[in-house]
Amino acid sequence: MILIESVLGSRLDPALADRLHHLEHHGRVDVLTLPPGELARRRFRATSAGGKDVAVALSRDAALYDGAVLRLDDDGALVVRVDTQHWLRLQPRSIADALELGHHAGNLHWRVRFGGEAMLVALEAPADDYLERLGSLVTERRVSASVLEGGG
Structure with a gap:
């Protein structure tokens, strides 16, 4: 060692x-x-x-x-x-969805940054784990999601 x-x-x-x-x-x-x-x-x-x-x-x-x-x-x-940082790009559909998304990300202590109207979450686990935590925001398509590699 x-x-x-x-x-x-x-x-x-x-x-x-x-x-x-x-x-x-x-x-x-x-x-x-x-x-x-x-x-x-x-x-x-x-x-x-x-x-x-x-x-x-x-x-x-x-x-x-x-x-x-x-x-x-x-x-x-x-x-x-x-390693290259992977980011989960989350795009809310409305201001209310953005507020709820921000509330979740803050409570979960996710490392985030912003790109225009999208929130970028640094992935430290599989993206599906993050999406599952967002629940109805994702399942009801109030927030769209995609994975980015590198600078985001």
Whole structure:
């Protein structure tokens, strides 16, 4: 198991980039791919692309991000990659439906953003789980839904 207690810096930092480049040529850079929702967590376990068990225990002031270097020594490196965020686009048909949709999303603590008149919900579970929670808003077609990949 690899214990990670700090972030060394970004893979783009000149001081780290040259060493990473050298290790990449020798096949010694492992990747820890995380869903976007995991980046805010400070303590968790995951498995790297190379099959290594990784335990992350970061201080409150440390932050994970795409390209964060977690380990870098002569034996190899471990770099964070972030999966593509999928979004559930919810389009209410009326102001009343929009208010009810906002009420549900707030009570359920969904991570949202807005695109025009649509609400975009960051998917951290299957889209059907979210749609089921919305109940009659979806079944009565008061809110239409579609899944978007990437920036939304």
